[in-house]
Amino acid sequence: MSTVPALLSLLDVEHPIIQAPMAGTSTPELAAAVSNSGGLGSLGVGASSVDQARAAIRATKALTARPFNVNLFCHRRATADASREAAWLEYLAPRFAEFGVEPPSALAEIYQTFVGNDAMLAMLLAERPAVVSFHFGLPEVGWIRQLRQAGIVLLACATNSAEAVECMRAGVDAIVAQGVEAGGHRGVFSPELGDDGIGTLALVRMLVRQGGLPVIAAGGIMDGAGIAAALQLGAAGAQLGTAFVLCPESSASAAYREQMKSDRAHHTRITATISGRPARGLPNRMYEMDGAPALPDYPIVYDAGKALHAAASAKGNHEFAAYWAGQGAPMARELPAATLMSRLVEELRAS
């Protein structure tokens, strides 16, 4: 019994295709193009201020009357630790020196978690995007209730059975099952407790058999055959991120696009040294951190990573970037989002 129609109706979309939020790479233009093509476009505002998030939501509304999704990061608030931060900066200092700059003198929590961010909640309740999704965990149950009462459909990411149970108990509408193939940040609630790294095929089937909520498959899905396979596993829909990176509507830089089309795409890796939480991307020197000291908290580590990338890229070096990509990267297509959506829909129909 297919769960696809129920998800289509829940999300009020035509096709069971969600463009992954991809904070830093998604844009109002990308989200709107996907939504206007009958899928669910997404904005990743996890690294945005309330004002930036509101502006992105309004910009998207100006481009589409269709539903779209706004993704929030629900990590535990960072704990500053001056000695860990100093050790990390000291470790990175020789790399900064390669580009003739000093490392920053201190690191900051460069953006706020949604958990406890009342102003962000108020903005969401005021703007009422059709869909809101959570990554890295969940906000408190009272907030989930308020968002649902505002008519917002809620999705939450799970990387294993236990997280899926938490999502269900918290009262969200559907689960994004993120397999280890996926690019960008692993949604793992508590990376310090370990990560089973479950592949999309095994995870989706396990969460579908576990039952309870519609499952949206994510990780390694790049074309209609991939979407069809996810639906065969019992998923109600599929979420694709890496597949959209090369769309002209994404904010991926020229260097990012070039690397996505290179052999590196075959060798994505997961590291926590870029941001402080494990994330999968195209391999570069940020993945070569032998002998690194204990990392500061997420996203404090990211402050250092972004500074190092800025120093390097100012000199034309793109080897310290966060070019997130999933294991399906070699299959990414360079097409306008609307064209890509048509292809995905055609391929799905044909399969």
Place this chain on the structure above:
Amino acid sequence: MSTVPALLSLLDVEHPIIQAPMAGTSTPELAAAVSNSGGLGSLGVGASSVDQARAAIRATKALTARPFNVNLFCHRRATADASREAAWLEYLAPRFAEFGVEPPSALAEIYQTFVGNDAMLAMLLAERPAVVSFHFGLPEVGWIRQLRQAGIVLLACATNSAEAVECMRAGVDAIVAQGVEAGGHRGVFSPELGDDGIGTLALVRMLVRQGGLPVIAAGGIMDGAGIAAALQLGAAGAQLGTAFVLCPESSASAAYREQMKSDRAHHTRITATISGRPARGLPNRMYEMDGAPALPDYPIVYDAGKALHAAASAKGNHEFAAYWAGQGAPMARELPAATLMSRLVEELRAS
């Protein structure tokens, strides 16, 4: 265009279902039950002597007139290194001491790779099993030619695009695409060069799109929906190992079966500390090897691991075992192999 009929015809089987070879867990009874049910049963003889392998093949022939598969390990021959081996035994000594025994005084290459094993080749050419498959790499092209000329169908395992190209160039008939979900030894040709750990969904789709040979999906597939998903990705068939571990026909011990049915099944991990090559199994103390020195070669490490397990299990402790399992382990069913095969076929038809 489905490639399933071509694979069924190539393997001369009724269903696109292969029971994974699982050296140490597969038995002639298991392989024969699967083959007699219209799938392709397999024997894993990678850790067997020529005499043991011949005996297993003959025992299987006595139980089925249908085709079955014989799997060989094609790793690079181990290089003995007395100092690395001594350091490893010294590192393990406190663990042996917990069970009141001394570690072995030396370690051996406890079984031979198929590469260069003329006696094994001669045995295969004499016994002519319908199918032979390779893991960890490939034998020389001349041997592949001889086996094919003897009418034997050849499969080889690949974990990435480059290995798949090697398999194709070597002249095998089909590729087993082993995703990171899979239990047991990763098929990676050269683990010392790294492992991209590609998930089944992404890998299968990538190898299918790469083209050239039929692809058999392996890793995380536990039921008919999983098989159907693999076929949607363009695979011509599916190989299931973990799904068969709980069959009464497997040689899995009572302790192994018990752990397979426990919560550990949700947390499989990959380690090289058991055998010397990365393999996925149920977590136990063999996966807790912080500060371990450089490992001796595969399978020399396995000699130590087996000795430690023997010492521990003699005292009723099963925390040093090699209980291989894939990420789909929580979905394993305890059914006779023929019943499991019927279920898989029904589920596949229904999906």
